[in-house]
Amino acid sequence: MGADLLQGFSAMLVPYHILLIGLGVGLGLVFGSVPGLTATMAIAICLPITFTMDPGAGMALLMGLYIGGVSGGLIPAILLKLPGTPSSISTTFDGYPMAQNGEAGKAFGYAIVFSFLGGLLSIAALILIAPPLANIALRFGPMEYFAITMFALTLISSLSEGSIIKGMLSALLGMSLAMVGSAPIDAYARFTFGVDQLNGGFNLLPALIGLFAVSEIIRIAENKINPLSKKIVVDKIKGFGFTLKEFFKQSWNFLRSSIIGISIGILPGIGGGTANIVAYATAKNQSKNPEKFGKGTPDGVVASESANNAAVGGALVPLMALGIPGDTVTAMLIGGLVIHGIQPGPLFFSQNVDIVYGIFAALIIANIAMIIFLFFGMRFFIKILSIPRHVLLPIIIVLCAVGAFAENNRVFDMGALLFFGVLGYLLIKMKFPITPIILGFILGPIAELNLRRGLMATQGDFLPFLTSPIPLAFWSIAVIAIVLKVRKNYKKKGDVLYD
């Protein structure tokens, strides 16, 4: 294996491949960081270009794009409170407050280093134990999926500040919005009210950037902006902005979050968008000072960023070991391989040793390129904070609109973007948390689909959903978490209605 990896590196460490990886990472960072553009889009656009290259070169470019695309999201998340991708939603929770407190450099330092380490750990897992991990993932049938989505949804209780009821209402609202369009399994339209364009439902991207970016911009628009009124102090950064002691304080948080990232990344269909939120919620629950979360603690940034980069390696596990894509990006990677006559599947590892280890080497090099780019770029990105916001925000709206349009080439999706923007604004005004909506939006359809599939397999029997071993474990943890949370809240002063 060591020799194969060395071989992989020697194939990748030629100027042409390194250039492609660098280009991929750079372009991926741009796509990841611009709200509205995603890693998926970057890969979709570059995929046809790789058809003309040899497989190694093509994979070099695609891996660079993947790593860059997932990592780029941290930039707008920290600076502007806008998640560039679903993977960086929870980076905004603490990264943005840190930047507002004048610690933008420190937030970047943590985010970049732990993105790198999270990515590296998951690549190591991919190289060393992909086949057994993939076999575990295969054991996840409909009942297991249903249980795990429900488990992830109960985590909202620890995410919603104040009222649990409002958090749950938000999650249910997200689920209902995801139900618009064709139903899972039968594909008959639901809640479209005769509007044909709703048949396909709302896409995740307009929902995400509408709820997080557009709503925030409308809220900022309430007050005219005086570019001189509020100066954000930017800290002087030395190295990555934190000490060795502070670094080691994060070890357990990092390890736990990365493992969460890898595990969720492996499960086909759930992916990085969920991983970062779950890791963040877990970090908060286990923290000695959970009250610091959301106010600018590095722990939150570390949890989110280790998890989302770790999900990359995770998503590649079923792809490399079994030929089963873990998310939209890996589905397209399959397309990229297949066009070169390589079918990922059980024989992929043994028959294409050079390509497999080439991919591993490309991933590691891409990770290194990512940390270098971001390290030198961060001084530069921070300057975005000094662009007057009344100039910057309109441009962001335009980019969001383009992103919403480009995904499916429909002007209709721009309308959806505005709808989610206004909805998000109203909910912020009503003091409802936004994150549970997006979690409900992502997980609701997965839960419903697997509930129905599972019931088809059990011929209508609900019992196995509770009693099978893996679901039982998830349900137990979920119930314990809820009970603890409710007890803690009632000890304080009941469910907090007003904040």
Next chain:
Amino acid sequence: MINLFKKKMGLFITICTLVALLAACGGDSTSSSGESTSSSDKSENKSSSYPTKTIEMVVPASAGGDTDRNARLLAQYLSDELDVSIVIQNVTGASGSVGVQELIDSNPDGYRVLFFHNNILINNILGLTENNYSDLKMAGISAIDHGNGVVVSRDAPYENAKELIEAAIENPGEINIGTSVGAFTHFQLLDIQEKTGAQFNLVDAGDFAERNAAILGGQLDVIPTQLGLVNDYLESGDMKALGVLAEERLDYFAEVPTFQELGIDSTFEKFFFMAFPQETPDEIVTTFTEAVERATNNEEYIQRARDYGMEPEYKSPQETDEIMETRHQLYTEINERNN
């Protein structure tokens, strides 16, 4: 103060240009986009009026599946024939009917073409959508996949489709068979059940990748699938093919018996067709379909399509219309008998 503002503006514009430059590099270093623009310039100088600019191919399926793969493969050779670049647009949703509707609503100028398969008929028959093949102008078939097979996992006690059917008759409703309700494979199963009297427990298991995962993970006993999509698993021995719903044995899966040989008279084929909006001028369709015919005769294309377990087979627009009509009737009957 103004100076300060200008400085920041300068910085911002620098960022913009940098982004632009970086993006432009992405295009240049890879040479394909550069070439395609110059080739479209070339054709503009030619006398013929169509095509002069990039053609968009709407694929109502997600990237990575067999429809997308076939579209991309064909687009590559077709763009050489037409001398313009062809870009694939994946428009997914509602079993593909969203993409079909997109195309029906497009300008009938020949610069947007649909690439899809049998599901256009099924979506209509099941009432998922009002649109139908008759709302489109057919531009020919580029490939037909005869490899619609039935596959089980390595440990399954059946050696061929006949044994499977017998087991299903003995234990009605006990064998879990993966399907995607409302998809082409679902109709195959309904037809087999009806013709043999076997009764399976039909379980929805999503697209081909999800079905593969489910059978490898033991959640399902049997799946219907295109053999070309599970080639690797068959080779590694993780899966076994029990039979294929074709009229003759396939060249590349010669050891797999046909259902007909086993006494079950059920054949299906998955065809991939192209179509324009109804009002598209005939000359444009003719130019396009002739290019498709040339592309499907390209040796390299044929070889690569076969590598996917597909038979490149060109059918003219008229033949495509006939195929559509007969299949529409066949699927309608299957659906009516099962309701």
Next chain:
Amino acid sequence: MEVIDTKVRELISAIAFLLFSIFMYVSTNNIRSMTDMGVGPDFAPKLVAIGIFILSAIHLIKVLKDWKKPIAEKEEVGEEQVKRDYKKFHIKKKYRNAFLTILAIALYFFSVPILGFLLSTIIYLLLQMFLLGERKYWNIPVFLILSIVVACSVYYIFRLVFEVRLPVGIFG
């Protein structure tokens, strides 16, 4: 903000969710089903609608129960009338500003298919910059140049590099 606002706000949101859940439940009756295996496509929507109904009902009851209770920490302590009036005026203005931005975005999206991406983006960017910035800081030449540069570069980068064709509208 003010005390009354908080209670009214909670009341409105509870009632809105309650009505939404009833509407949603009623709408599920129009859902068609293809397969009778397991549960149908109306099962989960019904469940979610019921969930929203129960939660928002609890929320409503809580709000009404606490209606008379003063909220201690947010109590307004004998402020002068002038200040309160100013605050009211200010809130009105805030909602007006937010509404204008929503309107601007809506007009923008509406005009993209008609005027094309380039023209509508330039107009929108200008409009939105005026809406967001305080009048003192309007720098019209910079706004104008920036709008044109941004619109053009986005349009052409997408068209030429990414092969995404943004709408050209009636002038295309």
